[in-house]
Structures are given as structure tokens and as C-alpha cells.
Amino acid sequence: MKKFSEPIYVTRPVLPDRAEFGKSIDKIFESQWLTNMGAFHQALEGELKGFLGVPHVSLFNNGAIALLVALKALSLPKNSEVITTPFTFAATPHVVAWNGLRPVFADIDRETFTLDPEAVRRAITPNTSAILGVHVFGFPCHVDALEAIAKEHGLQVVYDGAHAFSTKIGDRSIGRWGALTMLSFHATKLFNSLEGGALLYDDPALEQRIKDLRNFGIRGEFEVSDIGINGKMNEVQAAFGLLNLRQVAHEQALRAEIHALYRRELATIPGLTVPNFPSGVSNSYQYFPILVKRTSRMSRDVVYDRLREANVWTRKYFYPLCSTYVPYRELPSSAAENLPVANSIADEVLCLPFYGHLGLEAAGEIASMIREVMS
């Protein structure tokens, strides 16, 4: 098999123009305002509101702290249960536990890898207070079904939308569902501000609480009103984000071409499944996952190893499942029998290199390599 001379990673960060970023840094040096809701912070918050089409955006230093604050802002009863997915990044169950709440894992569905509403329904107990869904790989959760269940049982709904930047269902932003939606602006995400994150929400009553929690609960010079934390995005992050926001559409267009090529080349390979994006949903183009079926000649792990030998660094997102992590593996809901679909997807999934600069030629070569390994 051919080998790339340089490693091809699963993603590469989008970077702003260096000279433009230099001008922003000059302004920060002139103003000497480095953090605490400065001019760049205000500008980014405002621009994101328009870009995403949501009424409220609160910026954070990273997505994990944003999600931590989202759950805190809802004042869920101590020790109550939050139903979530095991097929996600570690931050999702961790913020539940850090809030003194109990994560309960429910299974996912085969098509979108998001929470299976029927599994969520079965996981509800008198102690359940919330559902924390993840729009994994940008596939929206079954928002209407989840929210109907939540309404029936008096539960809050929060979404981890770290992979769903700019995703829309119909013409409505993904941030319009649930009480709160978290976005991550980490370097590896479609839109990045070095590190960063945001909460999107509709209810104006949440705004003051979120601002308090984000800044130590400080209301004024002589008043601390709440047990807050430091979740503030600094001016360098915000300036970087403002410039990168101008590049999102272009980056998505480049990724859309790679997506189409991968689909065309891979969908016909026996033993591979390329998940379909639901109709009426805009793809964020955050990741390109495939499934190497367990029944096929080659296992996912062999494909991963053979590609690595060719200098192609795919990622097994999200293997291992969060339910197998040391702090969670003893939970009753972590039992493999409770999570058959998640366990099977975790053994089959592989995320391919996917970023604008990859280019169509390299993407075509990677697809050929996969065909060769699978035949």
C-alpha cells in the first residue's frame, strides 16, 4: 500500500490570517484589556447571535465549563439522575458528576448514534431530573421525542452540541431546542477560538444566572451573589474567534466536497456503512464517521492499524464508551446488556481525516487505501 510521507491527522485547526490576527493583538495591547468581557468578547457574542440565529449566546473559556455551568444554572436537585449517552467525549458524563448529580447511561440508535428516546423512557425513575443529549458528529438528537418525554415527566433537557456548530433542523438553529445547548470552540472543532465555548438559550431569565456563574458570582464591586466559577473567555480567544467566524462557510464548503467524495468512493465497499445525514438537517461537517461492520472480513481495528502504517491517523470516536471508564463502569446503567447498540457502534466506528486543507486528492487516496484493506 502507498504511504503518506507526513502524518495525516483526523483534523487540523482552522487558522485566521496571521497579519489580521496581528492587528487584533495590537488592539489588545493598546487597550490593555485582556479579559473580563472586553470589546472582542462583546463583538463575538453579538456576531454569533446573528450567525447562529439564536436569541442568547454566553461565551465561555471552553465547552466543558460551559456545560458544567448549564447544568448548575438549572438548579437540579442534589444527587438526582441525569440520563445521558455513553457514546460521547469524557466531558459529558464528567460535568454531570462534577455537579453532584448521577449520570445514568441510556442506549443510542443505530442511525444517528444519539440517545434512543425509548431507552431514555425506560431509564426514567422518580429521581430523574434531566436528559443530557449529545448531537454526536453533528447528527441532531431526536429532539421532538426527547422533549415530549421530558415534558411528560417534568424533566429538563440540555444538549451537548460540541459537534453541531451552525447545524439547523429545517431553518431553525439547533440551539433553539432544550433549555440550553453547549458549543465547543476547541482547536479541533469546526469553529475554534483556540479554546472556547458557548451556551445558547431562549429563556431571558437564564441570562443573569449564567453571567453570575461564569464570573465567580460577582455582581458588583462589593457583592457576590452566587457560587460561581471562572468561565470567562479572554480577549485573545475572542479576537481569534471573530476572525475564524469569517472562514466557517468556506471551510464547510471545502469539507462538503471531501464529504461527497468519501461518500461516493466508500458507500459501495462491502462491509462498510457510511451513515446518512437525516433529510432537512444541515451537516456541520465536524467529522466523517464510517462503520466497519463486525460481520465484514476486516475488523475496524485492522483498518485502523493498516491506515496507521500508511501514516493515516484515523480515530476510534467514541471507543471506549464512557460507561467503561473507571468512575462509571460500576454503575448499573453501564452494564453492556443495557447498551447493546452503543457497544456495537463503538466496535465498528472510525472517523476519517476530515478538514478543508486535506484536499480531494489525499481524500481520494485514503478512500482507495480503505478499499484495498477491505478487499
Ligand SMILES: *Cc1c(COP(=O)(O)O)cnc(C)c1O
Ligand atoms: C470537544 C467536546 C467537549 C468539550 O469541549 P471543550 O471545549 O474541549 O471543553 C464536550 N463534548 C463533546 C462531545 C466534545 O466533542
